[in-house]
Amino acid sequence: YCIDLSSTMKSSLANSGMSRIEAAKRALWSLYILNNKFFPNDSVSVIGFASMASVVDPHDIPFLKTYDANDDFLHYTNYQAAFRLARRILQKNSAQNKRIVLITDGQPSACFVDTEHQKNKILSEKPYSNFYVPSEPLLTKIRQERNIKIHNDKNSLVYLCYKYKKVDPKVHEQTIAEAKKCLRENISIDTI
Secondary structure (H helix, E strand, O other), X not given: OEEEOOHHHHOEOOOOXXXXXXXXXXXXXXHHXXXXXXXXXXXXXXXXXXXXXXXXXXXXXXXXOOXXXXXXXXXXXXXXXXXXXXXXXHHOOOOOOEEEEEEOOOOOOEEEEOOHHHHHHHHXXXXXXXXXXXXXXXXXXXXXXXXXXXXXXXOOEEEEOOEOOEOOHHHHHHHHHHHHHHHHOOEEEEEO
């Protein structure tokens, strides 16, 4: 299960007064409990993601918090980060049926840039693009405050691009490429 912890998850759901993150945590907790009850032999992992992804102890689901703008650009939404970490976890599992369930409120606004060529291609089309590498002090702070370790690929930058009601073409391209890697490895993807 991958749960979106980006800043937009703080928004309220229409007519309920409940935030999106509260609804998502309730749904995820219910899925986790039902999965354990009816399929006790299944292996279940939980990933929290925003600009980057991290493995979450399932018992911490009720206590998950979203990121905000004060968290140094961690508040964007990177589906690729969730898919990449989930795929790495599932590659180690010998199960026949492998599935990623992505719980999110919208669309991706960030992706990884793994090579200098990818970065230069983006810069040639959009010279004012934003790239991000989280600082080690921030990662230490997140570890201490939230008891999670953000999966950080030291060779990758995070490309940030929020477009209202649109997905940036480069973010779309990288997200779809990661999803296709999952599908080639017979990992199904569902979204809620």
